[in-house]
Amino acid sequence: xxxxxxxxxxxxxxxxxxxxxxxxxxxxxxxxxxxxxxxxxxxxxxxxxxxxxxxxxxxxxxxxxxxxxxxxxxxxxxxxxxxxxxxxxxxxxxxxxxxxxxxxxxxxxxxxxxxxxxxxxxxxxxxxxxxxxxxxxxxxxxxxxxxxxxxxxxxxxxxxxxxxxxxxxxxxxxxxxxxxxxxxxxxxxxxxxxxxxxxxxxxxxxxxxxxxxxxxxxxxxxxxxxxxxxxxxxxxxxxxx
Amino acid sequence: xxxxxxxxxxxxxxxxxxxxxxxxxxxxxxxxxxxxxxxxxxxxxxxxxxxxxxxxxxxxxxxxxxxxxxxxxxxxxxxxxxxxxxxxxxxxxxxxxxxxxxxxxxxxxxxxxxxxxxxxxxxxxxxxxxxxxxxxxxxxxxxxxxxxxxxxxxxxxxxxxxxxxxxxxxxxxxxxxxxxxxxxxxxxxxxxxxxxxxxxxxxxxxxxxxxxxxxxxxxxxxxxxxxxxxxxxxxxxxxxxxxxxxxxxxxxxxxxxxxxxxxxxxxxxxxxxxxxxxxxxxxxxxxxxxxxxxxxxxxxxxxxxxxxxxxxxxxxxxxxx
Numbered sequence: 169x170x171x172x173x174x175x176x177x178x179x180x181x182x183x184x185x186x187x188x189x190x191x192x193x194x195x196x197x198x199x200x201x202x203x204x205x206x207x208x209x210x211x212x213x214x215x216x217x218x219x220x221x222x223x224x225x226x227x228x229x230x231x232x233x234x235x236x237x238x239x240x241x242x243x244x245x246x247x248x249x250x251x252x253x254x255x256x257x258x259x260x261x262x263x264x265x266x267x268x269x270x271x272x273x274x275x276x277x278x279x280x281x282x283x284x285x286x287x288x289x290x291x292x293x294x295x296x297x298x299x300x301x302x303x304x305x306x307x308x309x310x311x312x313x314x315x316x317x318x319x320x321x322x323x324x325x326x327x328x329x330x331x332x333x334x335x336x337x338x339x340x341x342x343x344x345x346x347x348x349x350x351x352x353x354x355x356x357x358x359x360x361x362x363x364x365x366x367x368x369x370x371x372x373x374x375x376x377x378x379x380x381x382x383x384x385x386x387x388x389x390x391x392x393x394x395x396x397x398x399x400x401x402x403x404x405x406x407x408x409x
Numbered sequence: 410x411x412x413x414x415x416x417x418x419x420x421x422x423x424x425x426x427x428x429x430x431x432x433x434x435x436x437x438x439x440x441x442x443x444x445x446x447x448x449x450x451x452x453x454x455x456x457x458x459x460x461x462x463x464x465x466x467x468x469x470x471x472x473x474x475x476x477x478x479x480x481x482x483x484x485x486x487x488x489x490x491x492x493x494x495x496x497x498x499x500x501x502x503x504x505x506x507x508x509x510x511x512x513x514x515x516x517x518x519x520x521x522x523x524x525x526x527x528x529x530x531x532x533x534x535x536x537x538x539x540x541x542x543x544x545x546x547x548x549x550x551x552x553x554x555x556x557x558x559x560x561x562x563x564x565x566x567x568x569x570x571x572x573x574x575x576x577x578x579x580x581x582x583x584x585x586x587x588x589x590x591x592x593x594x595x596x597x598x599x600x601x602x603x604x605x606x607x608x609x610x611x612x613x614x615x616x617x618x619x620x621x622x623x624x625x626x627x628x629x630x631x632x633x634x635x636x637x638x639x640x641x642x643x644x645x646x647x648x649x650x651x652x653x654x655x656x657x658x659x660x661x662x663x664x665x666x667x668x669x670x671x672x673x674x675x676x677x678x679x680x681x682x683x684x685x686x687x688x689x690x691x692x693x694x695x696x697x698x699x700x701x702x703x704x705x706x707x708x709x710x711x712x713x714x715x716x717x718x719x720x721x722x723x724x725x726x727x728x729x730x
Contacts, residue, residue: 174520182508249503253560256468256498258521260490409470 171259175267183271189241193233193275194282200347201225201283205290210348214378220349222287223294223302223373227309228346229279231366234272234310236337239317242268243329246321252409272314276306298376301383305372308395312365315398322406340366345374362386365394414567415481417447421568421599422467426476429462429623436462438623439476444616446567446599449590451610453603453710454620460603461501463620464572467601468498480568494522497566499557501573507546511537511556514545515563522564531559536585550577558586562593569593571602575609587613607707619710642677644699645670646689658688 169177183189204210205218212220245251254264284292316336320329341347343357344366350358361367368390375383415421422444429437437459444450452460465471467480469489478485483492505514512528519525532538535555540548548556554577561569575583590613593600604610610617617634619626627634647669656663661675675681682699689696 169520171521174517177520178509178513178517181513182506185508245506248506249500250506252470253498253500253504255470256493256496257518258493258564 172263172266175259175263176270179267179271180274183237183241183275186241189237192236193229194279197225197229197232197279197283198286200228201286202290204347205287211352213349213351216291218287218290218292219294219378220374221347222283222290222292223377224346224370225283225287226280226302226306226377227344227366227369227373228341229283230276230306230309230369231313231337231340231344231346233275233279234313235317236333237275238268238272238314239321239333240326240330241321242318243321243324243333244326246407246409247326249409255408269314272310276310280306294377295379298378298381301376302373305369305376305383305387305391308391309365309369309372311396312369312391312394312398315394315400315402316365318402318406319398322402322408340364343367345370363390365391365398368394415446415597415599417445417597419446419599420444421446421481422450422601423479424463424467424476425478427463427466427473427478428475429459429466429471430474435623437466440620440623440625441476442618442625442628444599444601447594447597448615449594449600449602449613450616450618451602451604451614452618452620453605453607453610453614454626455605457622458605458620459623460605460620461572462623464570464601464603467570468496469493494564495566496568496570497561497564498569499554499561499571499574501576504557505545505553505560507544509545510542511545511548511552511559512541514556515559518560518563524565525563526565528563531562535559535589536582549579551579551582554578555582555585558589562589567598569598569600569602571600573604574602575604575606583609607710611707642673642675642681642685642699643670644673644685644696646694646696648694650692650694655685655688659684 201218201221204221205216208217210217214220242251251264317333320333320336324332343350343353343361344364345361346366350361350367350370353361358367368387371387372383372391375381375387420443422442424443425441427437427440428435440459440463442450452463454460462471466473467478467485469485469492472486480492481495485492509517511532515528515531519528529538529541532541535558537552537555537559540552545553545556554574558571558574561571575586578586590600590602594615602613611631614631616628616630618628619634643666650671652663652665652671655671659673659675659681661673661681664672664674666672673681673685677700685699686696
């Protein structure tokens with residue numbers, strides 16, 4: 169077994185064992201999808217709530233996995249000295265990053281499959297032509313959120329990473345259009361939100377997967393900036409121990 | 410020293426005038442020593458002596474501020490990528506996920522090496538078979554240390570760097586660690602381990618390197634280090650002491666071996682001790698700690714550390730003995 173495969177196997181075994189990780193990556197997005205599709209409490213711009221909530225939930229799923237699960241998991245690995253110990257093994261940084269990326273992408277594929285299947289059950293019928301744009305957005309979002317998560321994990325103690333990442337998750341969940349569209353936020357707050365990666369990713373997924381929708385150019389710019397700056401900052405400031 | 414596979418007796422670690430600084434603090438100060446294949450070299454020193462800083466340079470974690478070190482002929486920082494294939498390490502603490510199981514983490518690391526040891530054999534050999542599938546958070550301190558040692562061994566290393574490998578390990582666990590070290594020695598592995606535990610050092614060391622405040626206070630085989638303390642009597646005494654007068658009274662050479670501490674180069678027989686104390690009494694002086702140096706490393710170690718105390722701070726012993 170290659171070092172990379174050995175690392176992926178171990179990470180997978182640990183990830184599936186930690187139920188709190190599954191809760192964050194699957195439980196919360198599913199809950200948001202089902203609840204806000206069935207209960208008409210938020211003013212979505214589409215006739216059927218699910219038509220807005222489903223693509224927004226895809227963005228939420230990516231944020232959960234790439235920022236929260238990856239960040240908190242890595243933060244504790246750093247605190248426990250796991251990363252330091254791995255640094256003295258032949259695994260190497262490149263394969264470690266590759267293994268983490270594999271895990272994030274695998275998780276996201278499962279999340280998207282489950283969420284899309286459930287959304288279909290709730291009557292969601294997105295335009296097929298929107299998928300390439302949506303998937304491009306989810307990929308950029310993954311880079312942006314992973315960069316943020318790893319920046320926190322690589323600079324703060326494990327518990328501080330846990331607290332700040334969860335706090336950030338909540339703020340971005342509420343201001344990112346993942347439940348309440350940002351057009352319904354006060355304009356000053358919406359203007360700030362447009363500079364953050366969550367609202368930008370939701371704009372891309374909803375813009376491309378809502379029939380007749382379109383993606384505002386600002387969203388691609390915001391997302392591209394975060395997708396570049398996040399990983400660069402993480403690479404620059406990440407400390408292994 | 411070559412970068413090829415070493416055979417017993419070859420130098421596998423060579424440290425030359427190594428300096429490690431953290432800002433203004435000097436953690437390792439012009440340290441020099443060597444370690445050989447097929448030997449257990451013990452880096453012995455009190456807490457804060459610079460052991461971990463030194464070992465972490467050899468492991469490639471910390472850059473040197475001056476001097477150099479070679480592990481298997483290679484630079485530990487620059488050639489880190491090559492050395493990780495050939496060197497096994499044990500961190501002072503941590504390094505293993507609490508949620509993982511011994512068998513899993515050993516299989517994980519086994520996958521990093523081309524020709525690893527058998528995981529189950531290793532678990533058995535270190536007395537971990539009974540907890541192979543217990544999560545690490547439920548293991549005892551000693552079991553965790555042995556697991557950490559197992560991780561260091563899994564890739565069949567030529568050199569082992571073990572930072573405090575027996576800290577927190579119970580007696581039975583220590584025996585297992587010792588017998589593991591013994592078989593590594595026979596296999597020609599070069600082992601460098603740090604400890605502040607004299608007893609441990611005396612039991613396992615082929616070579617001892619005593620480090621204090623970043624400086625190497627002594628280096629050599631156990632026999633070499635303990636030999637020059639044979640037949641001497643040491644004492645501490647505050648107040649002004651006339652070394653020449655005392656030498657005349659005792660008929661032996663008396664040396665000041667540190668601030669307030671003196672060595673008499675003569676066997677510590679009861680008669681000499683009696684004459685010393687009565688002479689001191691006549692002079693109105695009191696001796697604290699009169700000690701006969703035997704061949705115990707403990708005595709040598711204390712003497713070395715005391716001798717090193719040029720600034721006079723007394724932290725040499727834990728009270729009179």
